[in-house]
Amino acid sequence: MIAHDGMYIGGEWRPAYGTDTFPVVNPADEQVIAHVPAGTAADVDAAVRAARAAFPGWAATAPADRAARIAALRDALAARKDEIAETVTAELGAPLALSRAVHASVPLLVADSYAELAASYPFEEKVGNSTVLAEPVGVVGAITPWNYPLHQIVAKVAPALAAGCTVVLKPAEYTPLTAQLFAEATQEAGLPAGVFNLVTGLGPVAGQALAEHPGVDLVSFTGSTAVGRRIGAVAGGAVKRVALELGGKSANVILPSADLARAVNVGIANVMSNSGQTCSAWTRMLVHTDRYEEAVALAATAVAKYVPGERIGPLVSAEQRQRVRGYIDKGVAEGARLVAGGPEAPLETGFYVAPTVFADVTPEMTIAQEEIFGPVVSIIRYEDEADALRIANGTVYGLAGAVWAADEAEAVAFARRMDTGQVDINGGRFNPLAPFGGYKQSGVGRELGAHGLSEYLQTKSLQF
């Protein structure tokens, strides 16, 4: 794709107010592939005004018509599937097969689900002698990260549109080209001018201006817990709605009765996918002491298949690579046993980190507590179920997790006691309608499905 040198505001590409740009780098070969305008508060203000002006008309559009526009948006994205996959590969570094199968495909499922939900959602219900109306919150400021660049945009914009809200998007600075493609698709889908607007730029400048703008009614943020905390504070000060999808340190709990080989193989695949840059990755593998060494050997074998530059891509940036290597060094320094990978760069060019497995990790170690956001798995030993539960729940996070057991009911009983927002039972499949979001410091609110739609609605009751 050819990068736009402006912002998408009010249904057209307009020049930015400032002249600053920032580079987009291909993490696989470290080459600059484009320059994109660095938006300022003035660009954000213009975008919020356009979204505000478009809001009454879009909110008054019949849900079936909004559904038709979302379906058209889905079709526009589907028509550009190859271009999307290539763009994600160019700016995120994901292997093309992953970009096709996940980055360009999952957003279509999500857009589809909201085309259906927009048409079927009960925007009006009777409660005793009242009629309760579900009305759009207003103008949404959406701030997204880079790790699933299109999915995270669609997971916010599609439900916002379904609800009748208008949107200003500030995408991550590493992946603005995918966001520009999305803006083109909204234009092709015939969304009315101003319903969707895009401002590219740096987080502390454009992102902060969007979060602080008084014309924004809801800030929907996905990213790090550190930035989420600040955005929550800003939103609290202004008494405006906020949704936060933050970090994670999820547990893959393998109960003694489980099919160990399957649980370990799927667990390793879950972390290695997207080079470990997945907020819901099961980066802590919990194994009973009796089967511990067997699991460690299985994990070492499984991870060997992830050859850097082939099946596993680089990290998004040199900074992320530095951060992840720092965690690997820390794991070694704190006494964990390295059974695969390590801090050395596996390839000379590109921001690659070797797929890494640590054994003898104790629950208190830094690598068992902090989000690493790289291809690093920690295998932790437990003595009994109570111990496993204490370890699984023993971090500040609670985003996702997995439980494996011979008997589904046994796994479900354990999952019910986990302090986390989503649990896969014996390798459960992705469901675009299942609410996704965090307990504890993993966030506030939910995305996807009807629960995700309700984040963009506020209720009004009429009494008769």
Ligand code: NAD
């Ligand atoms: P980040 O918090 O640095 O950036 C996320 C977004 O916020 C970017 O668009 C960035 O430009 C913007 N931003 C940065 N500073 C800002 C500020 N002061 N004000 C407003 N906006 C600002 O996170 P990242 O490094 O891009 O992403 C990695 C993190 O995101 C990880 O911690 C990961 O777990 C988390 N994540 C969570 C989910 C989830 O659904 N829970 C999904 C993906 C990623």
